[in-house]
Structures are given as C-alpha cells and as structure tokens.
Amino acid sequence: MKNNINKHIPNEIIDNIMKYIFFICSIFSVIVVFSICIFIFFYSIPVFKEVGFLKFVFGMNWEPSFKKFGIFPMIVGSIYITILSTFLGVGFGFFTSVYISMFAPKKLKVVLAQLIDLLAGIPSIVYGFFGMSILVPLLKNISPNGIGEGLLASSIILAVMILPTITSITRYNLEEVYKHYYDGARALGNTHSQAVFGVIVKAAKSGIFAAIVLGMGRAIGETMAVMMVAGNAPSIPESLFSYFRTMTINIALEMGYATGIHRYALIGTAFVLLIFILVINIILSILKKNNLYFSFSFSNLFKKNKVSTNIENFSFKNFDIKMSSIKADMLKYISIFASAVSTLVLIFIVLFILIRGIPHITLNLLFGESNNSQMTLLPAIVSTAMMLFMSLIISIPLSVFAAIYLTEYSNSKSKLIHLIRIFTDSLAGIPSIVFGLFGMLVFAELLGIGRSILTGSLTLVLIIMPSIIRQTEETLISIPTSLREGSLALGASKVRTIFKIVLPCGFSGIITSVILSIGRILGESAALIYTAGAVRYMPKGYLSSGSSFSVMMWMFSSEGLYINQTFATASILLIIIIILNFLLFFLNKKLKKDY
Numbered sequence: 297m298k299n300n301i302n303k304h305i306p307n308e309i310i311d312n313i314m315k316y317i318f319f320i321c322s323i324f325s326v327i328v329v330f331s332i333c334i335f336i337f338f339y340s341i342p343v344f345k346e347v348g349f350l351k352f353v354f355g356m357n358w359e360p361s362f363k364k365f366g367i368f369p370m371i372v373g374s375i376y377i378t379i380l381s382t383f384l385g386v387g388f389g390f391f392t393s394v395y396i397s398m399f400a401p402k403k404l405k406v407v408l409a410q411l412i413d414l415l416a417g418i419p420s421i422v423y424g425f426f427g428m429s430i431l432v433p434l435l436k437n438i439s440p441n442g443i444g445e446g447l448l449a450s451s452i453i454l455a456v457m458i459l460p461t462i463t464s465i466t467r468y469n470l471e472e473v474y475k476h477y478y479d480g481a482r483a484l485g486n487t488h489s490q491a492v493f494g495v496i497v498k499a500a501k502s503g504i505f506a507a508i509v510l511g512m513g514r515a516i517g518e519t520m521a522v523m524m525v526a527g528n529a530p531s532i533p534e535s536l537f538s539y540f541r542t543m544t545i546n547i548a549l550e551m552g553y554a555t556g557i558h559r560y561a562l563i564g565t566a567f568v569l570l571i572f573i574l575v576i577n578i579i580l581s582i583l584k585k586n587n588l589y590f591s592f593s594f595s596n597l598f599k600k601n602k603v604s605t606n607i608e609n610f611s612f613k614n615f616d617i618k619m620s621s622i623k624a625d626m627l628k629y630i631s632i633f634a635s636a637v638s639t640l641v642l643i644f645i646v647l648f649i650l651i652r653g654i655p656h657i658t659l660n661l662l663f664g665e666s667n668n669s670q671m672t673l674l675p676a677i678v679s680t681a682m683m684l685f686m687s688l689i690i691s692i693p694l695s696v697f698a699a700i701y702l703t704e705y706s707n708s709k710s711k712l713i714h715l716i717r718i719f720t721d722s723l724a725g726i727p728s729i730v731f732g733l734f735g736m737l738v739f740a741e742l743l744g745i746g747r748s749i750l751t752g753s754l755t756l757v758l759i760i761m762p763s764i765i766r767q768t769e770e771t772l773i774s775i776p777t778s779l780r781e782g783s784l785a786l787g788a789s790k791v792r793t794i795f796k797i798v799l800p801c802g803f804s805g806i807i808t809s810v811i812l813s814i815g816r817i818l819g820e821s822a823a824l825i826y827t828a829g830a831v832r833y834m835p836k837g838y839l840s841s842g843s844s845f846s847v848m849m850w851m852f853s854s855e856g857l858y859i860n861q862t863f864a865t866a867s868i869l870l871i872i873i874i875i876l877n878f879l880l881f882f883l884n885k886k887l888k889k890d891y
Contacts, residue, residue: 307789311790311791315701315790318698319705321693321694321701329722331738332734335734336563340563341560343365355367365557367546369531369541373541373542376447376540377515378516380447381452381455385456386511389462391630391631391635392412393470395631396409397471398470398474398492398631399628400635411642412460413460414877416460417815419818420520421819421850422649423645424525426453426645427449427452427521431452431453432444441537443537445537453525454521457515457518458515461511465503466500469506470496470500473500478491489621492624494624516572517544517573517730520548526542547566547733551736552826566730570726573725649870650871653867656864661673667833671858682835682842683817683842687753687760699769700794702717731758731823732822732825735752735754739755749828749837749838752827752829753838759823763812768802771802771805812880814876818872819873825847828843829843849862
C-alpha cells in the first residue's frame with residue numbers, strides 16, 4: 297500500500313507544479329495590460345501636470361516648440377476616420393459576407409473565402425503604399441483644391457483594410473445562425489432570400505455588431521497606412537480633401553526626435569488612445585453578453601408569442617418573418633454587387649503590387665551588401681528571421697500553457713477566467729504603436745537593452761500572444777472530452793494526458809495560430825521602429841539594432857529614391873503571405889478530416 301502511494305506522489309507533485317506554471321502563464325496577459333496602462337499613465341503625468349488634462353485633451357493647438365500640446369484636432373481626426381472608414385468597410389464587408397456565406401456557389405465560396413482571408417493578412421504598410429501610389433494621385437485629379445491626401449484617401453484605405461476582418465467575422469456568424477434557423481424560416485413559406493435577410497441576418501445581429509466594433513478598433517489604432525496618405529497636419533479636417541492627423545500618427549511622426557515635455561506629451565497621447573480602446577472593448581463585452589438574447593429557437597418563440605396562422609401577419613421581437621420578396625431580392629443583388637466590387641478592388645491591389653514589384657526582385661536586392669550608397673534587403677531578412685525565432689520561442693510556450701489552464705484546469709463560470717479572457721481580448725485590441733512605446737520605455741530604457749532586435753522581439757511577444765492564446769484555446773475546447781477521460785481511466789496523470797493526448801490532437805490548430813502570428817510579425821512596422829530600430833546595416837547580434845521587412849519597406853518609400861525597391865519588397869511580403877495562407881488552407885482541411 298505504501299509503495300503504491302509513493303509511486304503516485306511524484307505524479308501528484310508534477311501535476312501541482314505544472315498547474316501553477318499554467319496559471320502563471322494565464323495571468324500574464326492581465327499583468328501586461330496593467331503594466332502598459334501604469335507605465336503609459338506614469339510617463340504621461342508630467343504633461344498632465346504642466347498643461348492640465350482637460351487642456352491637453354481639448355486644446356486646439358499642437359506646437360511643441362511653444363510648449364502648446366492640445367490633441368483635440370487629433371482626437372477629432374481619429375473619430376472622423378474611424379466613423380467614415382467603418383461606414384464604408386461595414387457596408388461592403390457585410391454584403392460581401394452575406395453573398396459568400398448565403399448565395400455563392402460552393403466552389404466560388406471557397407475561392408472568395410480564401411481570398412478574403414489572404415487579404416486580411418496583408419501588412420498595413422502595403423495598403424498604405426498602394427494608397428500613396430494609386431489612390432492619392434487619382435483623388436488629386438478630382439479634388440476641388442488639388443489635394444489628394446486627406447480624410448477621404450485615408451478612410452478608403454482603412455475601409456479596404458478592415459473589410460476582410462468584418463467580412464470574415466460576419467460570415468462566420470451568419471453560417472452559425474444558418475444551421476439553426478434556415479429550415480424553420482423556409483418552413484414558414486419564405487424564399488431563400490427572404491430567409492436570409494428576414495431571419496438569419498437579424499438573428500446574427502450581435503455577431504455582426506461585434507465585427508463592426510472590431511473593425512472600429514482596427515481603424516482607430518492604425519498608424520503606418522494612414523500616415524502615408526493623411527497629409528499629417530495637426531488640424532481639424534474641414535473637408536474630405538483636408539490634411540489631418542490622428543493620435544497614432546502624432547506619436548509615430550514625432551517620437552523619434554522628441555525630448556522633455558514634448559516626449560511626455562506624445563506618451564500622454566497614447567494614454568488617451570488607450571482610453572478610446574478601453575471604451576471600444578467595453579462595448580464589445582456588452583455585445584458579447586447580449587448575444588444570449590439572440591440565442592433562441594423557433595419553437596420557444598411560437599410558444600411565447602402565440603403565433604397567428606396567418607403567415608403574412610407573423611412578426612415577433614426583432615424579426616420580420618415575411619419580408620417582402622422584392623425587398624429581399626434587391627438586397628440579394630446589392631450583396632452580389634458589393635461582393636464583386638470588394639473582390640475586384642482587393643484583387644487589383646494584389647496584382648498591381650505584384651506586377652510592379654516582381655520585375656525588380658533581384659539577387660542584389662535580396663543578398664547584396666547594404667551600405668551608405670545602397671539599401672538591400674539582406675539586413676532585413678536576417679533581422680526578421682532573428683526576431684521571428686526569438687519572439688516565437690518565447691510566446692508559443694507562454695501562450696499554449698495559458699490556453700491549457702483556461703481549458704483544462706478552470707471552471708468556465710469562474711470570474712477569474714472571465715477576467716483573464718477580457719484582459720486577453722483587451723491586449724489584442726491595443727494599437728501596435730502603444731506596444732512600441734511600452735517596449736521602448738520598459739525594455740529599451742528601463743531595462744537598458746536599448747533599441748535592438750531583442751527589444752523588438754520582446755515587444756512582438758506581447759503583440760502575438762493574445763491571438764495564439766485564443767486560437768489554441770478554441771482548438772483545445774473542440775477536442776472531445778472522451779479522449780481525456782479515456783486517458784485518465786487508463787491511469788495517466790493529468791499532465792501526461794495533456795501532453796500525450798490533448799496537445800497532439802490540437803497540433804494543427806496550434807500550428808495555425810503560429811502561422812498567423814508569423815504573418816503578423818512580418819507585417820509589423822509601427823511597433824518596431826522605436827524598439828528594434830530603423831537601420832540599413834547588418835545586425836551583429838540580438839543587442840544591435842535591426843530593421844524588419846516592413847520597416848525596411850517604410851525606409852525605402854520614405855527615402856523617395858527607392859520606389860522600385862519598395863514595390864519589390866511589397867511583392868515579397870505578399871508572396872510570403874500567400875504561401876502562409878496556402879499552408880493555413882491545407883492545415884484547416886487536415887483539421888476537419890481529423891474531427
């Protein structure tokens with residue numbers, strides 16, 4: 297008896313130790329969010345003391361040389377572009393998602409879905425460069441004041457950027473609702489179009505609103521793409537063709553040379569931006585809770601509402617079961633039109649970049665020596681590879697262990713788990729420029745690492761962790777409970793079951809999250825300019841500065857002398873994203889076969 301007990305003690309100790317390790321990893325997101333808020337607020341205090349918080353927020357003049365720091369024009373610019381780009385992106389994104397999920401033939405649906413997912417992964421700087429090269433000259437020809445940059449150009453580019461995100465999330469929600477309500481809607485005498493727009497769309501309303509809020513979060517936090525087409529004047533835009541500046545642009549433009557109170561004012565701008573993001577996340581959390589309101593069955597509704605046998609007069613809370621056939625068909629054709637326009641615009645962007653860039657991809661550009669007389673991509677290739685390796689080797693264990701605790705050890709009704717998930721989502725919604733500021737203040741300055749590849753890598757860990765956690769968590773939840781129970785019944789410990797059964801079954805999903813994170817790292821620029829650096833030379837190690845692919849592309853375009861190299865770099869980024877999406881496609885197919 298004693299021998300049996302002794303044999304089990306090591307496993308129990310290991311289980312307890314690993315449980316605490318998993319828990320520590322799971323609360324890492326909470327620690328990071330609090331740390332970011334505390335550090336950003338702490339470094340904002342000097343400007344709030346000198347200028348006053350209300351004067352800082354509502355002041356109309358931004359003149360650092362005269363110590364005038366009013367960010368109200370930037371706040372208004374951020375609100376304007378968020379509203380306008382969301383309006384455009386939601387309109388086309390919603391109807392595109394309806395067509396893909398509800399009306400497109402099966403083969404076309406697969407193609408369009410893959411195209412949308414591909415475009416969601418394109419780096420923002422590629423969109424910005426496209427806007428600078430094509431959209432701005434086009435708008436300049438029709439502008440009443442001869443200005444192509446400004447609110448309209450920025451809103452169009454942002455709308456195109458957020459369209460894939462809105463489309464993908466809305467499509468997922470529509471398809472989930474479709475499974476439950478479509479047959480009931482048709483049984484009540486609706487045509488396919490009437491069922492889609494009269495029932496399914498309305499039942500998915502909360503999910504659609506969540507997609508809109510996420511799109512707004514992406515719009516308000518974007519930096520590099522908008523900076524390339526906004527004109528960047530710190531004034532309230534008077535028209536669609538007026539120069540303006542957002543809060544994120546304000547930080548990115550001036551942080552490189554700011555000192556003293558000017559520097560604190562830029563960090564104070566980031567603090568106000570965090571408040572905006574917090575408000576958006578509160579709205580998103582409320583919408584998620586209200587999602588329960590839309591989860592009902594036709595049978596329950598019939599019982600509660602004592603439905604009349606006259607179908608024409610049938611209606612109930614939020615639904616119009618018998619939508620006009622003409623109205624439904626009109627909405628169907630609008631969906632077809634929106635889908636065609638969205639797809640053609642996105643395909644045009646990709647083809648334009650590839651056609652202009654591929655001819656200029658040379659061995660010298662890829663592997664030539666980068667010096668004062670020329671810039672090549674070799675330092676960027678090395679720097680990006682180093683940051684990929686370091687950030688992934690840190691973030692994967694932290695994220696997977698956090699997901700394990702959330703799925704294998706926690707109670708789904710626990711307030712702590714709910715809090716961890718809220719902070720994980722909040723971390724995912726923080727703009728990359730704020731991560732860059734945090735990395736610069738903490739890793740580069742407080743810890744004394746300086747602007748280096750290591751600092752950039754640690755900053756990237758914070759950026760990609762939330763997506764890996766959530767993707768891994770969803771994957772582990774989908775694994776049948778019977779597999780765990782069978783392993784435990786055979787005498788395996790909890791930890792052994794996790795590492796031998798659960799994680800191997802969820803391997804494809806974990807790899808999917810890693811591939812998505814690689815795409816995010818390749819496309820990141822705003823967070824790395826002030827953490828890893830923006831240099832043209834080969835890094836000597838992790839403690840030296842280095843430029844990522846996207847940062848090098850930004851350097852090419854900002855110099856004005858390397859336009860062909862900019863197109864070539866953009867093409868290389870697109871090709872890599874295309875390859876990553878093919879890998880994701882095959883992994884998802886394999887995952888579906890496994891389950």
